[in-house]
Amino acid sequence: MIKNIKRMKNILKNVLYLFLATTVLYSCSKKDIGTGGPDVGGVEESTGLILPQKELRAVWIATVWNIDWPRTTNFSDPLYEAEGQKASYRAMLDHYVSLGFNAVFVQVRSQGDAFYESPYEPWSAFLTNTRGKNPGYDVLGFLVEEAHARGLEFHAWINPFRITTRTAATATFPALHPSIDPEWIVEHEKLQMYNPAIAGARKRLADVAKDIITKYDVDGLHMDDYFYPDPTSVGALTSDQELYEQLGSGFATIEDWRRDNVDKTIELMYETVVANRPEIVFSVSPAPNRDYNRNVLYADVVKWCKEGWVDLLIPQLYQEIGNASNDFHFNLAIWSQYAYKAKLAVGYAMYKFGNSAEINATSPFHSTQELVRQFNMVDKYRKVEGSVMYNATAVYSNRIGITDQLAELYNHKAIMPFMGREIVAPTETPINLAVAGNKLSWSAVPGDDVRYAIYHFTDLKKKGKLVDVVTSTELPVEEVGYYSVTSLNADNLESDPSDTVEKR
Numbered sequence: 001m002i003k004n005i006k007r008m009k010n011i012l013k014n015v016l017y018l019f020l021a022t023t024v025l026y027s028c029s030k031k032d033i034g035t036g037g038p039d040v041g042g043v044e045e046s047t048g049l050i051l052p053q054k055e056l057r058a059v060w061i062a063t064v065w066n067i068d069w070p071r072t073t074n075f076s077d078p079l080y081e082a083e084g085q086k087a088s089y090r091a092m093l094d095h096y097v098s099l100g101f102n103a104v105f106v107q108v109r110s111q112g113d114a115f116y117e118s119p120y121e122p123w124s125a126f127l128t129n130t131r132g133k134n135p136g137y138d139v140l141g142f143l144v145e146e147a148h149a150r151g152l153e154f155h156a157w158i159n160p161f162r163i164t165t166r167t168a169a170t171a172t173f174p175a176l177h178p179s180i181d182p183e184w185i186v187e188h189e190k191l192q193m194y195n196p197a198i199a200g201a202r203k204r205l206a207d208v209a210k211d212i213i214t215k216y217d218v219d220g221l222h223m224d225d226y227f228y229p230d231p232t233s234v235g236a237l238t239s240d241q242e243l244y245e246q247l248g249s250g251f252a253t254i255e256d257w258r259r260d261n262v263d264k265t266i267e268l269m270y271e272t273v274v275a276n277r278p279e280i281v282f283s284v285s286p287a288p289n290r291d292y293n294r295n296v297l298y299a300d301v302v303k304w305c306k307e308g309w310v311d312l313l314i315p316q317l318y319q320e321i322g323n324a325s326n327d328f329h330f331n332l333a334i335w336s337q338y339a340y341k342a343k344l345a346v347g348y349a350m351y352k353f354g355n356s357a358e359i360n361a362t363s364p365f366h367s368t369q370e371l372v373r374q375f376n377m378v379d380k381y382r383k384v385e386g387s388v389m390y391n392a393t394a395v396y397s398n399r400i401g402i403t404d405q406l407a408e409l410y411n412h413k414a415i416m417p418f419m420g421r422e423i424v425a426p427t428e429t430p431i432n433l434a435v436a437g438n439k440l441s442w443s444a445v446p447g448d449d450v451r452y453a454i455y456h457f458t459d460l461k462k463k464g465k466l467v468d469v470v471t472s473t474e475l476p477v478e479e480v481g482y483y484s485v486t487s488l489n490a491d492n493l494e495s496d497p498s499d500t501v502e503k504r
Helices: 002-027 031-035 082-099 139-149 199-215 241-247 254-276 290-295 301-307 328-338 369-378 392-397 399-409
Strands: 056-061 103-109 153-158 162-165 185-187 191-194 220-223 281-284 343-349 384-390 434-436 439-441 451-457 465-470 474-476 481-488 501-503
Touching: 056 153, 056 343, 056 392, 082 139, 082 392, 082 399, 103 139, 103 199, 139 153, 153 199, 191 199, 199 220, 199 254, 220 254, 241 254, 254 281, 254 301, 290 301, 290 328, 301 328, 328 343, 328 369, 343 369, 369 384, 369 399, 384 392, 392 399, 434 501, 465 474
Parallel strands: 056 103, 056 384, 103 153, 153 220, 220 281, 343 384
Antiparallel strands: 162 191, 185 191, 434 439, 439 474, 451 465, 451 481, 481 501
């Protein structure tokens, strides 16, 4: 009887997958399923050329508890010495560039601290081993400059509410920064955090965001999945029933009120970005399961996407295909359906591959083929425009050859998708494309920071490949076939393709 029930559950699950996948394909816009303009790839209507998909290729660099940086796992430099920190970061970036990455998401505020000079929070202890101690250099300025020097986008990753943690309720939390009103704070058994219910706390988070994005030339502001805490991870929670009775009029349940508190935070953060740096991207990486976000963390991510408060959504799909309780495919189908206005990328669990501390003996993460299967599955969902790998150390360490496998999956060049607002003027379509011998050339397009994407086609009825992205107006080419060129502005918005020219 039990076996029959399990078999029926599996059948129903497979039917649900098929329904979701079909719904996604038919509910997406024409552009989403690959028949739109060059902005996302697909058939370009003015020329009929089939351009390859744009791809975000990024890695999360975690700094909390020195998970990824600064650390000495792969380097001989001292952990808390400035030149050693700089050398290890440069080496990491060089490695990611060699693998085909085009962006980094670096944690610059992990728990009520800062990797920059802040009027609101102390210097992070993860830089010097002492909270509040100046490391002696402009850390965030250095991180951004080195990324940009290598053609990588830099997204400043912040943890929204966490201030600090402790191992037990008997331990003492560090003293608050003098600028923090104690009324903004709530202390749980193992977690001290800004209280989402307090307007002043939400305003402080927006001030922190404004400070970062106006002081530094970041390409994005990114928030992870720590909203209201999950009791299973932080122990007993301090009750907010009394505060709900004071502030929650108009809400039928305390759960609705909590969701509204987080909604207000996300909307305010989005408005802060738009008001101060509208050209940058605001992104969120929720936990993998939609209902867990909404009912445990009180993060109504679907609403945020529908309202347009999030530019880029990166769900952390860290479980394998077929996971009994949190299946990769099921969650992928859900987010592909409910990302609405937000661009969508997938967060992958690189840290699990070959990691005996994270997986059991029968886990699919003992084989690099699990990543191949996941990539192949994602390829069927046109809504997805990229990947973000967690974490940076796992990419660097290459357990069981997983990074080698990733390099194979990234073996073709890719252009960063346009993900934000149209702030910089669009660029014109290149003209006067010509080929002489082995040199392709075209006329310069007016504008600042213009780049050119060169595409090659063996057959004009088949999808082309990206040859290169350059700032010059010529490129050596070897392959026979057809070539077309587009222009890109500073926001990654791409022009229509030029007419084609044939190299014989």
